[in-house]
Amino acid sequence: TDIFGVINQRLSYMEDVALYKVNHQKAIEDIEREKTVIAASARSATLVGLDEKSITRFFSSQIAVAKAIQYRYKADLLSVKAHREPRDLNTHVRPLLIKLGNEINAKIANCLKAGNAFTEQQRVTFNETINLRYVSTADKANLFEALQKIRLK
Ligand SMILES: C=C(O[C@@H]1C=C(C(=O)O)C=C[C@H]1O)C(=O)O
Incomplete structure (x- = not known):
């Protein structure tokens, strides 16, 4: 499985998202969008046989x-300006985030259906695979614990 890699990939877009929001004077937190993302992930999770409540908690994490990540990068942008254009949030990045979310659900479902739970041994690999500069140790612990709690329907 490269579930951890796809989780890392989803998070790798967040500096781009933050830069787009700074450039367009938009707030980082978008509650309406979060509802859309959670609803889409619950739907795709249910389709592949995952328990809705536990997958919703994982997506919230x-x-x-x-x-x-976005808040930390936005803080750093006050001192060091970015010299690049972020990819478009609405036409490019958001559809991709939904696609990666679906991929994460499918991979988790395959893994659990094969009888493989997320063990403490895998936590080490998880912590190494999530390699982005603005992800903290506490972030990784929260994510991995939510991952361990995901159940099949
Ligand atoms: C990624 C975004 O930023 C935040 C994080 C979200 C996510 O991880 O899906 C959704 C909404 C925002 O609160 C976004 O606005 O699309």
């Missing part, structure tokens, strides 16, 4: 870390 991913969104919390996504916002933490």
Whole structure:
């Protein structure tokens, strides 16, 4: 499985998201969008046989870390300006985030259906695979614990 890699990939877009929001004077937190993302993930999770409540908690953790990355990067942008254009949030990045979310659900479902739970041994690999500069140790612990709690329907 490269579930951890896809989780890392989803989070790797968050600096771009933050830069787009700074450039367009938009707030980092978008509650309406979060509802859309949670609803889409609950739907796709149910389709592949995952328990809705536990997957919703896991997606809430991913969104919390996504916002933490954006706030930290936004703070650094006050001192060091970015010399690049972010990819468009609405036409490019958001559809991709939904696609990656669906991929994460499918991979988790395959893993659990094969009888493989997320063990403490895998936590080490998880902590190494999530390699983005603005993800903290506490972020990783929260994400991994939510991952361990995901159940099949
Ligand atoms: C990624 C975004 O930023 C935040 C994080 C979200 C996510 O992880 O899906 C959704 C809404 C925002 O609160 C976004 O606005 O699309």
